[in-house]
Amino acid sequence: MARSYRDITDAELAVMQVLWDRGEASIRQICDVLYPNGGPSHYATVQKLLERLEAKGFVHRDRSLQVHLFRATIGRDDLIGLRLRSLAEQLCGGSLTPLLTHLVKTKALSPQERAELRALIEQSEDAPRRRGSRKQT
Amino acid sequence: MARSYRDITDAELAVMQVLWDRGEASIRQICDVLYPNGGPSHYATVQKLLERLEAKGFVHRDRSLQVHLFRATIGRDDLIGLRLRSLAEQLCGGSLTPLLTHLVKTKALSPQERAELRALIEQSEDAPRRRGSRKQT
DNA sequence: CTGCCTCCAGACAACTTGTCTTAGAGCAAC
DNA sequence: GTTGCTCTAAGACAAGTTGTCTGGAGGCAG
Incomplete structure (x- = not known):
């Protein structure tokens, strides 16, 4: 009964953040960011986290070099989407609308945010059949 | 490092849904909804879930009757808010704006949804300080 | 009294999560 | 070639979570 899409853990998320920043990185590089002057055990920890992320499909491992290189297969925004959808699934019968409203x-909008929002809405009005790239509910 | 607000589990959520529907219920009533013709072990399961929900503060237990009555101390919408905020915390540096945009x-808006959204934005424009209950980022 | 229903306390296995240990391979410099 | 470094691989581990279940004690109706 675990969440269907096998969620990303906190420690795993820290690794993802590094990958999102750098685009591609080795274990050593990630380790240096996450645990500056960390020992070999920290290295192994990052290694395990990457192994699990690869198993979950959120990370691609390039084995062509001696030193494997890792790359996120999912963007931060995609993850936000997954989480939002999962939230909607659990609490809103799958509909994203309640989240939106x-x-x-709830959120107090700054004038700028209001303007941006309005622009986004206009945009979706102009091209109501444009939504080929993403699924909608 | 568990999520700060002690999240509600899947099984616990099922119990919450019943409470949100009925407003107030005994273990037996919840049990009948969740496990029609379930045995005494299911009863104990619901009991334990309610105990944990009470410990987490999401449920109030009225002990004044012989048969305790349970009531949700948090609305579905409040839970949505908590989850959204936690999501923003993890992935957006605490800002809710990225979720909104x-x-x-992502979502293809129906004309009606667009209208509602616009109305909501107007409204928040009229009363920008009306939402004082919670901090916003 | 008997039976039924309730509450309470806690056991339990399965799983997750973050961390760490150990072993072995490949390569570079001495 | 041997030494030493870095890398991969495999898995052990404790702690915590989660969902389920067992057993006992008390109260009340028939």
């Missing part, structure tokens, strides 16, 4: 109602 | 960009 909740945010607009 | 993600939703507007």
Whole structure:
């Protein structure tokens, strides 16, 4: 009954953040970022986290070099989407609309944010059949 | 390092859903909804889930009757808010804005939804300080 | 009294999560 | 070639979570 898409853990997320920053990195590089002057055990920890991320499909491992290189197969924004969808699944019967209205109602919008939002809405109005790239609910 | 607000589990969520539906319920009533013709072990399961929900503060237990009555201390919408905030914390540096724009960009809005959204934005424009209950980022 | 229903306390296995240990391979410099 | 470094690989480990279940004690109705 675990969440269907095998979620990313906190420690794993830290690794993902590095990958999102650098685009591609070796274990050593990630380790240096996450645990400056960390010992070999930290190295192994990062290694395990990457192994699990690869198993979950969130990371691609390039084995062509001696030193494997890792790359995120999912963007931060994609992960946000997954989480939002999973949240909607659990609490809103799958519909994203309640999340949207909740945010607009709860969050105090700055004038700039209001303007941006309006622009986005206009945009989706102009091209209502444009949504080929992403699924919608 | 567990999520700060002690999240609600899947099985616990099922119990919450019943409470949100009925407003107030005994273990037996919840049990009948969740496990029709379930045995005494299911009863104990629900009991334990309620105990944990009470410990986490999501449920109030009225002990004044012989048969305790349970009531959710948090609405579905509040939980949505908590989850959204936690999501923003993890992936957006605490800002809810990326979630908002993600939703507007991703989700294909029906004309009606667009109208509602616009109305909500107008509203927040009229009363920018009306939402004082929670901090916003 | 008997039976039924409730509450309470805690056991339990399965799984997750973050960390760490150990072993072995490949390569570079001495 | 041997030494030493870095890398991969495999898995052990404790702690915590989660969902389920067992057993006992008390109260009340028939």
